[in-house]
Every structure is written in structure tokens, then in C-alpha cells.
Amino acid sequence: MGPVPRTLELFYDVLSPYSWLGFEILCRYQNIWNINLQLRPSFLGGIMKDSGNKAPALIPRKAQYMANDIKVLRQHVQVPIQFPKDFFSVILEKGSLSAMRFLTAVNLEHPEVLENVSRELWMRVWSRAAEKAGMSAEQAQGLLEKSSTSKVKNQLKETTEAACRYGAFGLPITVAHVDGQTHMVFGSDRMELLAYLLGEKWMGPVPPAVNARL
Amino acid sequence: MGPVPRTLELFYDVLSPYSWLGFEILCRYQNIWNINLQLRPSFLGGIMKDSGNKAPALIPRKAQYMANDIKVLRQHVQVPIQFPKDFFSVILEKGSLSAMRFLTAVNLEHPEVLENVSRELWMRVWSRDEDITQPQSILAAAEKAGMSAEQAQGLLEKSSTSKVKNQLKETTEAACRYGAFGLPITVAHVDGQTHMVFGSDRMELLAYLLGIFCGPGGCLSSPYPQGFQEGVHH
Numbered sequence: 001m002g003p004v005p006r007t008l009e010l011f012y013d014v015l016s017p018y019s020w021l022g023f024e025i026l027c028r029y030q031n032i033w034n035i036n037l038q039l040r041p042s043f044l045g046g047i048m049k050d051s052g053n054k055a056p057a058l059i060p061r062k063a064q065y066m067a068n069d070i071k072v073l074r075q076h077v078q079v080p081i082q083f084p085k086d087f088f089s090v091i092l093e094k095g096s097l098s099a100m101r102f103l104t105a106v107n108l109e110h111p112e113v114l115e116n117v118s119r120e121l122w123m124r125v126w127s128r129a130a131e132k133a134g135m136s137a138e139q140a141q142g143l144l145e146k147s148s149t150s151k152v153k154n155q156l157k158e159t160t161e162a163a164c165r166y167g168a169f170g171l172p173i174t175v176a177h178v179d180g181q182t183h184m185v186f187g188s189d190r191m192e193l194l195a196y197l198l199g200e201k202w203m204g205p206v207p208p209a210v211n212a213r214l
Numbered sequence: 215m216g217p218v219p220r221t222l223e224l225f226y227d228v229l230s231p232y233s234w235l236g237f238e239i240l241c242r243y244q245n246i247w248n249i250n251l252q253l254r255p256s257f258l259g260g261i262m263k264d265s266g267n268k269a270p271a272l273i274p275r276k277a278q279y280m281a282n283d284i285k286v287l288r289q290h291v292q293v294p295i296q297f298p299k300d301f302f303s304v305i306l307e308k309g310s311l312s313a314m315r316f317l318t319a320v321n322l323e324h325p326e327v328l329e330n331v332s333r334e335l336w337m338r339v340w341s342r343d344e345d346i347t348q349p350q351s352i353l354a355a356a357e358k359a360g361m362s363a364e365q366a367q368g369l370l371e372k373s374s375t376s377k378v379k380n381q382l383k384e385t386t387e388a389a390c391r392y393g394a395f396g397l398p399i400t401v402a403h404v405d406g407q408t409h410m411v412f413g414s415d416r417m418e419l420l421a422y423l424l425g426i427f428c429g430p431g432g433c434l435s436s437p438y439p440q441g442f443q444e445g446v447h448h
Contacts, residue, residue, distance in 0.1 A: 051275045061265045061395040065412060068393075072409070076422050169275040183286070186279060189415045196290050204418070 005036040006198060009175040011163040013044035014103070014121040015096035017070055017081055019172040022188035023122075024079050025205050026174065027115060029191075032207055033200045039114050041103035044171050045095055046160040051169040057088070077188075077205040080127045090125060099125075101147040104156040109143060219250040220424060223401040225389040227258035228317070228335040228346065229310035231284055231295055233398040236414035237336075238293050240400065241329060243417075247426060253328050255317035258397050259309060260386040265395040269306060277301075291414075295336075298343040310339075313346045315373040316356070318382040323369060330359035 010026055012019035023039075030037040048055065056062040067083055074081050084090045099121050107114050146152055166175050166184045174190075176183045176197055183197050195202035224240055226233035237253075244251040262269065270276040281297055288295050298304045313335050321328050334355035338344040345351045349370055356366035372378055392401050392410045400416075402409045402423055409423045 051273060053273050053276070059265060059267050059395055061393050062267070064393055065395065065410070068410075072419065072423065076419055167275050167278055169273055169279065184279070184282075187415070189413070189419070192418060193286065193290060193415070197286070 003034060005034050007036045007038060007177045008194075009038045009040050009177075010172060011040045011042040011159070011166075011168065011175070012118070012172045013042055013096050014099050014118060014125055015044050015090075016171045017066070017126055018188040019044075020081060020122040020126055021073055021077050021079060021205075022172040022174065022191070023118065024077065025188065025191050028205075028207055029200075032203075032209065033195075033198060035198065035200075039107070039118065040159050040163070041100050041107055041114070041118070041156065042163050042168075042171060043097060043100050043156055043160045045097065046157070047163055047168050047171060050160075050164045053169040056170075063087075073188075080123075082127055084125065098147065101152050101156055102143060104159070105143045105146040105152045108152065108155060109146065110139070217248060219248050221250045221252060221403045222420075223252045223254050223403075224398060225254045225256040225385070225392075225394065225401070226332070226398045227256055227310055228313050228332060228339060229258055229305060230397045231280075231340055232414040234295060234336040234340055235287055235291050235293055236398040236400065236417070237332065238291065239414065239417050247421075247424060249424070253321070253332065254385050254389070255314050255321055255328070255332070255382065256389050256394075256397060257311065257314050257382055257386045259311070260383070261389055261394050261397060264386075264390045267395045270396075271301065271305060287414075294341045296341055296343070298339065304339065304343075308345075308347050310346065312349075312373065313352060315378055315382055316352050316370060318385070319369045319372040319378045320356075322378065322381060323372070324361075324365070327359055327361060331356055331361070334359045 008026065010023060012023055014020070026037055029035070047053075057066060070081055070083060073079075103114065103118055103121070106117050163171070163173055166173060166182070168184070168186070170186060172186070172188060174185050174194060176185070176194060178197060178199075183194075185194050185197075191205070192202045222240065224237060226237055228234070240251055243249070261267075271280060281301075284295055284297060287293075317328065317332055317335070320331050335346050335352070337358075338351065338355055339346045346355070352370060353363070353366045356369070357363060361369075389397070389399055392399060392408070394410070394412070396412060398412070398414060400411050400420055402411070402420060404423060404425070409420075411420050411423075
């Protein structure tokens with residue numbers, strides 16, 4: 001048996017475009033690197049509040065930069081990500097609490113589909129193309145009901161608090177457990193640094209031997 | 215004659231640690247990639263003011279993250295970067311106006327030493343925790359970079375002329391027009407288009423924009439390219 005896989009926790013919120021990019025990159029690498037990727041649905045709003053940070057989009061030049069950045073990253077990372085037409089309404093007003101509670105319920109009951117359902121939710125918010133995640137209507141309805149239970153609400157709170165304890169001031173954060181040490185990296189543009197911390201090879205955001213999922 | 219080198223403008227301030235990292239990476243690649251690297255000394259304080267942004271260090275968790283991040287990047291990028299003991303005083307109180315005016319003067323009169331003098335100023339503030347606000351400090355950096363005392367003194371005097379003050383203002387405004395809300399920003403001019411990337415962690419994306427071949431090893435498998443001689447700079 002080979003060396004024990006290193007645990008990588010990815011804390012994310014579907015409201016966060018960079019979370020989607022980080023997620024796709026790590027999903028591609030989970031069968032290439034010797035890692036155990038653990039998805040941690042979190043609530044970005046809670047992290048912002050707890051850290052005293054503010055959404056970058058509130059600074060006009062940052063919003064402008066993000067819009068352009070996402071366009072370029074769409075090509076570079078090969079993810080069909082696109083700014084929603086009513087960006088401010090989506091991000092700052094509608095928010096993501098129900099979606100993240102839903103993913104929390106999925107993680108509790110059917111963790112094996114968490115990756116697919118997360119992707120489906122990102123597709124709805126951040127892409128024009130939406131696919132089916134392969135969940136039956138009954139399954140989805142059942143989970144939707146569970147989403148508003150205290151158990152699920154508390155689980156989302158706990159996961160969000162865990163991210164805060166790791167030092168999060170935004171999302172995505174990736175926490176790597178390596179040789180008894182914990183390293184937190186923020187953003188989707190730090191995967192090369194993550195590779196360095198893991199002692200793994202970085203092959204860009206679209207490594208070879210990736211099955212085209214999108 | 216080969217294809218025309220693409221111009222990369224690097225807007226930086228020696229107060230900014232990530233500017234130093236971006237600077238060293240691009241300096242290493244300037245003789246590897248087909249680029250013409252143009253250094254643009256800018257004033258971070260002016261960019262913050264103009265964009266409505268605030269220093270990240272004012273958010274406690276961001277300050278904590280930066281402190282750790284710089285430690286890791288020190289190894290990964292191989293630059294002897296270290297947080298000054300009294301970070302808030304250095305960054306938020308003392309600032310970098312005189313240093314950046316000096317570099318502006320260097321750029322106007324002796325651009326061939328701009329890279330070296332910039333590096334020596336970073337070494338003072340972001341490696342040896344030394345002052346960069348006093349005239350003697352700036353002169354010491356210039357001399358360490360190979361300038362004579364007379365040359366350095368002459369440039370120091372020029373630093374307080376309107377010509378130099380205005381040049382720094384113009385460069386800073388140019389960064390703002392490119393959309394800067396912080397530093398470093400790298401502006402790549404490729405095929406008649408302009409691309410601005412923020413931060414020192416976007417060099418792989420920059421390589422992608424420059425059309426640098428991205429093989430299985432990645433476009434940029436290391437911020438420390440093969441063949442780079444250790445010890446040359448420090």
C-alpha cells in the first residue's frame with residue numbers, strides 16, 4: 001500500500017465564482033495527486049460577517065477586474081463560467097443561504113453526489129448551460145425539506161465556523177493537511193503553491209488525463 | 215529577426231511585498247520569454263486613495279494570512295522576503311513616497327540601474343527591516359546598487375523637483391487607468407490588446423495570455439526557471 005493520501009478540505013460557496021474554478025481544478029487533480037479531497041459547503045456571507053471583510057465587488061475597480069478576469073479564466077481553466085446579467089442582484093441580494101443549506105443536506109445524506117450537485121448549482125448561477133445532476137425529483141424534494149431543519153442549519157454554521165477558524169476572510173479556501181501541519185491557501189490562483197506544499201507536480205489548470213465533464 | 219517582443223509594464227511600489235515577488239519572477243523571465251519588461255515605479259498610497267480600496271492588512275485575518283503567505287512564498291519563489299517587526303508602522307505610517315520619487319528620478323536619468331536600485335530598496339524594507347524613508351537610507355540603497363555617492367545625491371535632489379513628483383503622479387494615474395486597485399499590476403500588450411493582471415500569483419495566467427507554450431509541465435512550472443543562477447541577485 002502506498003503512502004497515506006493527504007487530506008485537502010475545500011471550503012466553498014456556489015455564490016463564489018473563484019470557488020467554482022478552484023473546485024474544478026481540484027476535482028481534476030483528485031485522481032492525479034495523492035490526496036483525499038473533502039468538499040465543505042460553507043456560507044460566504046457568514047465568513048464575510050465574521051471576518052469584517054466586504055465583498056470585493058463593492059469596489060468598482062475590483063468588480064471591473066473580476067468581470068474581465070472571469071472571462072480570461074473561462075478559457076484558461078476551461079470552465080463555462082460567465083457573469084450573470086444581473087450580477088449585483090444575484091450576488092448581493094439573493095445570496096446563497098438556501099443553496100448552501102441544500103448542499104449541506106446532500107453532504108449529510110448523499111455525499112457521493114455532492115460534487116455533481118454543487119456543479120449543477122454553479123452552472124445555474126454562473127453559466128448559461130445547466131445540466132441535470134442525476135438526482136431524482138423525490139430525492140431532491142426530500143433534501144430540500146431537510147435543508148430547513150436545525151440539524152442542517154447547524155451543520156452549515158459549523159462548517160462555516162471551521163473555515164473562519166482556519167483564518168478565512170473569503171472563499172474559496174483550501175486547507176491541506178501535510179506531515180502533521182495545516183496550510184490554508186485562499187483563492188483559485190494558488191493551486192501551484194498548493195502543489196508545492198504537497199510536493200506534487202503542477203500541470204496547469206487542465207492537467208492531461210482529465211475526462212471531459214463539461 | 216524574430217517576432218517583436220511583447221511589452222510588459224510592471225507597476226510596483228517597494229512598500230508592497232507582492233510587488234517584490236512579481237518583480238523577481240518577471241526579471242527572471244525577461245530573458246526567457248519574448249518580452250520587453252518595463253518597470254513603472256508607482257505610488258501605492260495614491261492607487262488606494264483613487265480606487266477607494268483599503269490596505270488588506272487592516273482586516274485582521276488578511277494580515278494574518280499575508281504573514282503566513284509571505285513565509286511560504288519566501289521558500290517557493292526564493293526571495294529573502296520577511297515581515298518587518300513593526301509592520302503597521304512601516305506600511306501604514308511611514309510609507310514609501312520618497313523612495314518611489316527616488317526610483318522615478320532613477321528611471322528618468324539612469325533607467326539601466328532601476329532594477330538594481332529597486333531591489334536594494336526592497337532588501338532594506340522587506341528583508342532586513344531597515345528604513346527607506348530617510349535620505350541616508352535611500353542613498354545607502356543606491357550605493358549598494360552600484361551608484362556613486364555623487365550620482366545618488368544628485369538623484370535624491372532631483373526627487374523633490376516638480377518634474378519627478380509629476381512623473382510619479384502620472385505613472386500612478388496610468389496604473390489607475392488600467393484599472394489598478396492595488397499593486398503589483400502587470401500590463402501585457404499582446405496583438406493589439408491590453409491585459410492587466412493583479413498580484414504576483416497570476417504569472418501562469420500571464421504566460422497563457424502571452425501564448426507561451428503550455429505543455430504538460432504547465433506554462434510556468436516554477437517561479438524559479440531552470441538555468442537561473444542562484445546567488446546572482448543576493
